[in-house]
Amino acid sequence: MPATPEVKVSTSSSSADQLKTRLENRTAKIGIMGLGYVGLPLALLFSEEKFPVTGFDVDKKKVDTLNTGGSYIYRITTTEIGQARSKGFVATADPSKISEMDTIIICVPTPLNEYREPDLTYIRDTGEMIAPHLRAGQLVVLESTTYPGTTEEILVPILERGNKHGLKAASAHNASPLADDKTFYVAFSPEREDPGNDTVARCDIPKVVGGMDATASELAGTMYNSIFRKIVRVSTPAAAEMTKLLENIYRCVNIALVNELKLLSLRMGIDIWEVINAASTKPFGFHPFYPGPGLGGHCIPVDPYYLSWKAKEWDFQTRFIELAGEINTSMPYHVVSSVAGALNKHKKAMNGSKILVLGVAYKKDIDDLRESPALTVIELLQKEGAEVSYNDPYFPTVGKGRHYDLQMTCTPIEKVKEFDCVLIITNHSDYDYEKIVNEAKLVVDTRNATGNIKSPKIVHC
Ligand SMILES: NC(=O)c1ccc[n+]([C@@H]2O[C@H](COP(=O)([O-])OP(=O)(O)OC[C@H]3O[C@@H](n4cnc5c(N)ncnc54)[C@H](O)[C@@H]3O)[C@@H](O)[C@H]2O)c1
Structure with a gap:
């Protein structure tokens, strides 16, 4: 080069x-x-x-x-x-x-x-x-x-x-x-x-x-x-260190903003994805961020807290970081109550329902599980008594990590029809969403992976 x-x-x-x-x-x-x-x-x-x-x-x-x-x-x-x-x-x-x-x-x-x-x-x-x-x-x-x-x-x-x-x-x-x-x-x-x-x-x-x-x-x-x-x-090295944190905090705060607006839009019956797509046509002053089931990965959920910790040494409170953290960490709880609501409409209780989580990686098309919101969602669903399975082409098994201990084996995607609810957490490109929706009884979608499919079985959350 x-x-x-x-x-x-x-x-x-x-x-x-x-x-x-x-x-x-x-x-x-x-x-x-x-x-x-x-x-x-x-x-x-x-x-x-x-x-x-x-x-x-x-x-x-x-x-x-x-x-x-x-x-x-x-x-x-x-x-x-x-x-x-x-x-x-x-x-x-x-x-x-x-x-x-x-x-x-x-x-x-x-x-x-x-x-x-x-x-x-x-x-x-x-x-x-x-x-x-x-x-x-x-x-x-x-x-x-x-x-x-x-x-x-x-x-x-x-x-x-x-x-x-x-x-x-x-x-x-x-x-x-x-x-x-x-x-x-x-x-x-x-x-x-x-x-x-x-x-x-x-x-x-x-x-x-x-x-x-x-x-x-x-x-x-x-x-x-x-x-x-x-x-x-x-x-200085400090300016380079701060540059990286600015970039990741910018993402974290903007994801929190769009997550909050998604919650409001759901309540108001407005499709946030349609809104983001429309806003993205503005040729200046707007950069799109997308809502989801919560933050994941080694960086975005972690790095902002490095700065908020250091800021305390300077008697300084990083309020944007704290607020964004609060909103983003609440998202898995929102997902779980959306699943409960969707099952309820099908006259089913969460307790005893069979739920298939699609995608456990923290984002699409990667083999990284660190801080993935899927792990929190699975644990919360299990606490509510659901029988949870998962499918992810990148993970044949999910064992024990820093903050989780699940010991699960990947369920073949062909078994979609056996579940009361399919919950899309990570929108891997490999999935045939049309087929999944056709075969599933109920689909709860946290990523708009089924955005182009019209079906009464789909609940966006
Ligand atoms: N993964 C990303 O996408 C990404 C992006 C930007 C920045 N970062 C940052 O880069 C850094 C590394 O992240 P990663 O994702 O590569 O982590 P990782 O866990 O994938 O890899 C770290 C490696 O370091 C090794 N290691 C630990 N202690 C060691 C030592 N004393 N000597 C030699 N090797 C040692 C571990 O065994 C491991 O293989 C982190 O600070 C992370 O925040 C990661």
């Missing part, structure tokens, strides 16, 4: 100069820590661009799968893994290899703990793993979504404290430059991928980069410019 040379050399540091040259001629060794939904695709992108890439993960099973040519992410094929391996990609659980890397990109989870507060355990642990193997001249980039200040206040002190050579991160706050053989470089660059959305190629998503100093920004920009067409430089 042609690189857009937006990033210019302005450093006198020789180790940085050397790294920049290696990044430009693609001989720099790229290490990716955390080979999940973000880290593995990133590793493959660098490998495609002919960089020598090493993937690090604490999950030995993932490491073994990759090193034997397998894949554990639905949309990543074994062919892609094979191609990367033929270009030298290897996975390892051995942190001592970190010292061989020129750059280290951290893509580890940033969940919430049981009190819905940021859980930075993975970032801290990764920092502790890197620190003893850190070398002068290396570039460390954090990609995990987190609150502003994490890179400078949490990651950098761990790296500085834990390395054996007294290395320090180059920083714009330093009064005078550090000795070249005592310096490493740090930046934050958020991952902005939208899983399952193939309308924008990954390389066309501009890459935001904020370094601890100008050299760190240049190095990170140069590295990413080999795979992303446009680099957007911001002045």
